[in-house]
Amino acid sequence: MGTATLVAVVGVVGTLLSALLTQRAADRGRRREQQRAEELWERRSEALELRACYVAVNTAARHYLAALTDVLHALGRETELPSVRQRLTAARDQHREVYAEAQMRLPDRVLGPAATVSHQLGALYGMVRRLDDGMPGPGDSPAAVQRDIDALWERLREMRRAxxxxxGAARSDSGR
Known part of the structure; x- marks a missing residue:
């Protein structure tokens, strides 16, 4: 009878331990799956935030360049200048704000082209303002501004390609 009781106890303990080990393994699997889901969500969120930053930088740079172009075309037409100056100031301020945030977020491979665009926008702004103020510097002319605007559109395309x-959007264009 002692052996039979021992065998019964071992059987019950084995059954209980088996259920416990199965439950622990299932819990570990659920935790791993939850962790994977959280990591995936975090990567997707970061990708969406980066994409939004890229869109903001691209949009702000395009608006800034368009505002510079508007001022160039309005030079000499005093009635148009106040409104285009105001748009230029707003576009410049917006670009500065967006670019400041981008400097903290963009990877170096994209920040390089964005920095080039930002620097060239600033240089072009200076030239346009000097022309608008009637105090052009050496090399400042409407033709030089137009040449720089045309070149800057290409820099914007390079930034956008980067x-x-x-x-990963460029991979989908590889067959075109």
Whole structure:
């Protein structure tokens, strides 16, 4: 009878331990799956935030360049200048704000082209303002501004290509 009781106790303990070990393994699996889901959500959120930053930088730079172009075309037409100056100031302020945030977020492979665009926008702004103020510097002329505007549109395209490549969007264009 002692052996039979021992065998019964061992059987019950084995059954209980088996259920306990199965439950622990299932809990570990659920925790791992939850952790994977959280990591995936975090990566997706970061990708969406980066994409939003890219869109903001691209949009702000395009608006800034368009405002510079508007001022160039309005030079000599005093009635138009106040409104285009105001748009230029707003576009410049917006670009500065967006670019300041981008400097903290963009990877170096995208920040390089964005910095080039930002620097060239600032240089172009200075030239346009000097022309608008009637105090052009050496090399400042409407033709020089137009040449720089045309070149800057190409820099914007390069920046946008770097952004798209970083987001993986360029891979979908490879067959075109």
């Amino acid at each position: 952004m798209r490549a970083d987001l």
